[in-house]
Amino acid sequence: MTSIEKALVVDDDDDLLRLCKVSLQTFTEWKVSVADSADAALHAARNEAPDVILLDVMMPGGGGLSLLGQLKGCPKTSGIPVVLLTAADATGIEACRARGAVGVISKPFDPAVLPEQIARIVRDAGER
Amino acid sequence: MSHPIPSSSPTTLAAQAALDALAELRAGYAHDLPDRVERMALALRAWRHAPADMVRLEGARVLAHKLHGTAGSYGFPDVGEAAGRIEDAVRTIERTPSEDHAAAWSEVWTSLREAEALALAARERAGSPASGGGRVQP
DSSP states (O other): OOOOSEEEEEOSOHHHHHHHHHHHHHHSOOEEEEESSHHHHHHHHHHHOOSEEEEESOOSSSHHHHHHHHHHHSTTTTTSOEEEEEOOOHHHHHHHHHTTOSEEEESSOOTTTHHHHHHHHHHHHHHO | OOOOOOTTSHHHHHHHHHHHHHHHHHHHHHHHHHHHHHHHHHHHHHHHHOTTOHHHHHHHHHHHHHHHHHTTTTTOHHHHHHHHHHHHHHHHHHHSOGGGOHHHHHHHHHHHHHHHHHHHHHHHHHOSOOTTTTOOOO
16 A cells, blocks of 8 residues: 555644644645544544555553554554654664554654655555 | 746745744744643643643643644744643643652653743744734635
8 A cells, every 4th residue: 555545643732733643635636634642542443444544653641652562462453554643762663663663754743745755655555 | 858847837926825824833933832732831830730630631731732733833842842842741740649640740841941942933033914814714
């Protein structure tokens, strides 16, 4: 899978959700959904079948890595590429990849190139 | 022979519209930035007065963490870094014996003053947000 038509952004911070949504919607023609909790994200992932999920690592209630594990453990969502957003250092980034993320984008990020970064990560993952 | 894209081509116009949308969002964020820093300051002061109150600790930590994670991506990395230093100091205070807290609290107040000054400067530079700036619904 290399083309993206639908994206789901998951973060508990409204400011970051807003920034990601505007970035992805205005620089691409992707249909973008947002979720501000793990429950909302799981529901959206199961029902909307996005082509990619952009997930913040630092979520409450177990964090983004716990949600990543739930997504990878569910047959309906396990195949969806997940890109993590994190302010973690290199060690933390490797831990994210080891949990099943196809890639990691470091915070702070440039919203003008965010869609390009996501598309490249998903494309590269599809070629592996 | 090359065929340059006219400046009014749909692609160029779409890219410009996208950049304009981001600029509007950033202006709205900059306008609200001093208020966001002030909310963090209030939470930190509330916690300082009741250091054993875990709810207050969590409130201060969450606000510092959010500012740390968000301000840089909106184009205000100095504010994000100051909030990051506050977040680190809060973690130090949480995890170490109280006799070791003086330096960490000093870092909190120094970085808070810095964040307040930077946030006010960002608001001044941004001027008045355009109509609806920063109000895009998630």
